[in-house]
Amino acid sequence: MSNCFPKVTLSPVWPQFTPLTIKYARGIYLYDEKGRTYLDMTSGIGVTNTGHCHPRVVKAIQNQAEKLIHGQVTIIRHDPIYQLADELSRILPPTLQSYFFTNSGSEAVESAIKLARHATGKTNIICFQGGYHGRTVGAMSVTTAKTVYRMHYQPLMPGVYVAPFPHSYDEMDACLDAFKLLLATQTAPEETAAIIVEPVLGEGGYVIPPREFFSNIKEITTNHNILFIFDEIQTGFGRTGHLFAYEHFDVVPDVLIMAKGLGSGLPISGIAASHELMSRWLPGSHGGTYGGNPVACAAAVETIRIINEENLLKNAKEMGQRLLEGLQQIAKGSTLFKEVRGLGLMIGCEVEGRTPQEKKERAAQIRLHCLNKGLILLTCGTYDHVIRWIPPLTVQPNEIDVALTVFAEAIKEVDCRHA
Numbered sequence: 183m184s185n186c187f188p189k190v191t192l193s194p195v196w197p198q199f200t201p202l203t204i205k206y207a208r209g210i211y212l213y214d215e216k217g218r219t220y221l222d223m224t225s226g227i228g229v230t231n232t233g234h235c236h237p238r239v240v241k242a243i244q245n246q247a248e249k250l251i252h253g254q255v256t257i258i259r260h261d262p263i264y265q266l267a268d269e270l271s272r273i274l275p276p277t278l279q280s281y282f283f284t285n286s287g288s289e290a291v292e293s294a295i296k297l298a299r300h301a302t303g304k305t306n307i308i309c310f311q312g313g314y315h316g317r318t319v320g321a322m323s324v325t326t327a328k329t330v331y332r333m334h335y336q337p338l339m340p341g342v343y344v345a346p347f348p349h350s351y352d353e354m355d356a357c358l359d360a361f362k363l364l365l366a367t368q369t370a371p372e373e374t375a376a377i378i379v380e381p382v383l384g385e386g387g388y389v390i391p392p393r394e395f396f397s398n399i400k401e402i403t404t405n406h407n408i409l410f411i412f413d414e415i416q417t418g419f420g421r422t423g424h425l426f427a428y429e430h431f432d433v434v435p436d437v438l439i440m441a442k443g444l445g446s447g448l449p450i451s452g453i454a455a456s457h458e459l460m461s462r463w464l465p466g467s468h469g470g471t472y473g474g475n476p477v478a479c480a481a482a483v484e485t486i487r488i489i490n491e492e493n494l495l496k497n498a499k500e501m502g503q504r505l506l507e508g509l510q511q512i513a514k515g516s517t518l519f520k521e522v523r524g525l526g527l528m529i530g531c532e533v534e535g536r537t538p539q540e541k542k543e544r545a546a547q548i549r550l551h552c553l554n555k556g557l558i559l560l561t562c563g564t565y566d567h568v569i570r571w572i573p574p575l576t577v578q579p580n581e582i583d584v585a586l587t588v589f590a591e592a593i594k595e596v597d598c599r600h601a
């Protein structure tokens with residue numbers, strides 16, 4: 183690993199999926215210190231939806247940094263936070279018109295849980311098997327994608343119950359029955375504040391539930407005065423081809439959690455809910471020093487405008503289709519894959535194997551081969567056995583085609599080794 187600061191040590195709690203030290207980035211490309219160029223199909227884990235260093239985002243950050251860098255929101259207010267609320271109010275429905283901002287996805291998840299508990303006076307939260315919601319204690323407590331996120335941190339927040347998540351249409355009825363049984367046997371509706379769910383499992387392996395699942399769950403939660411929280415931290419801001427993934431499922435959540443793609447790389451996150459729900463949150467009972475930072479808000483305002491003005495949803499749909507079809511074609515000619523699935527530009531290739539370890543090793547071999555050829559990919563899934571594709575929404579056909587060629591070579595190579 184190259185490091186021009188040999189005496190510097192960073193905590194090993196951060197694993198390193200690549201040995202790269204990057205000097206600068208533009209669009210989908212990363213440029214390292216040795217002058218090599220990489221095609222980045224990770225977007226920094228689904229963050230740089232407008233591409234790295236989009237010139238309009240850079241300009242918005244520069245302009246705002248010259249005016250006001252910090253303005254604690256309980257002391258002063260500023261234009262960017264109002265502009266951001268205004269932009270969000272244009273793209274979200276009438277029941278999601280009040281906003282609270284914070285810095286990371288996990289903090290936004292904590293905020294949603296705290297709002298739910300505070301506003302309902304109830305304690306319990308239902309989450310779904312395979313979900314990932316972050317690293318802080320509340321967020322970890324509703325995370326069940328892998329034990330590594332929870333191990334040696336337990337006991338976690340009490341009052342959390344886990345419901346099964348359907349991986350296919352065939353599993354839906356059983357999952358709905360299990361959800362109802364949970365309310366009848368473990369956490370009564372009278373003490374259940376909310377359910378929290380990712381519309382598409384992210385870290386859990388890019389799993390898309392059947393279309394009707396969430397409308398069925400919403401009917402139950404509405405009947406029982408339980409809040410429906412959608413964690414759109416990874417799926418939001420165009421990732422799945424719609425601005426928000428809830429649009430695929432014909433439901434509107436009571437609380438929407440957003441982060442990642444919102445700020446094009448600046449740390450900003452937030453929750454949206456109705457005025458009525460937010461008005462039940464006692465002033466001063468939640469907050470933070472940096473939430474609603476002016477520079478981050480300015481980046482977010484510009485990000486939303488770019489997604490709209492540059493037609494990035496249309497591009498995400500078209501390029502998502504091209505990538506999905508290309509990957510499915512490659513998978514067809516190989517024994518390595520169980521399934522290739524995706525929504526928009528959130529695509530996973532699930533690797534097959536006799537044991538979890540074998541699946542993991544195969545996925546790692548494919549990833550490494552691609553990295554050596556200049557293509558950066560990540561994995562997800564309980565056993566790190568799903569190769570995930572999350573390019574920027576600005577990705578172009580030629581970039582997809584180059585990536586597919588490299589991927590196809592990697593598959594051939596790994597196929598041969600296992601033949």
Ligand SMILES: Cc1ncc(COP(=O)(O)O)c(C=O)c1O
Pocket residue numbers: 227286287288289291314315316317380384385413414415416417441442
């Ligand atoms: C769906 C989802 N929720 C929550 C988080 C946590 O966000 P952060 O890492 O910004 O705390 C993530 C991060 O990957 C995520 O994908």
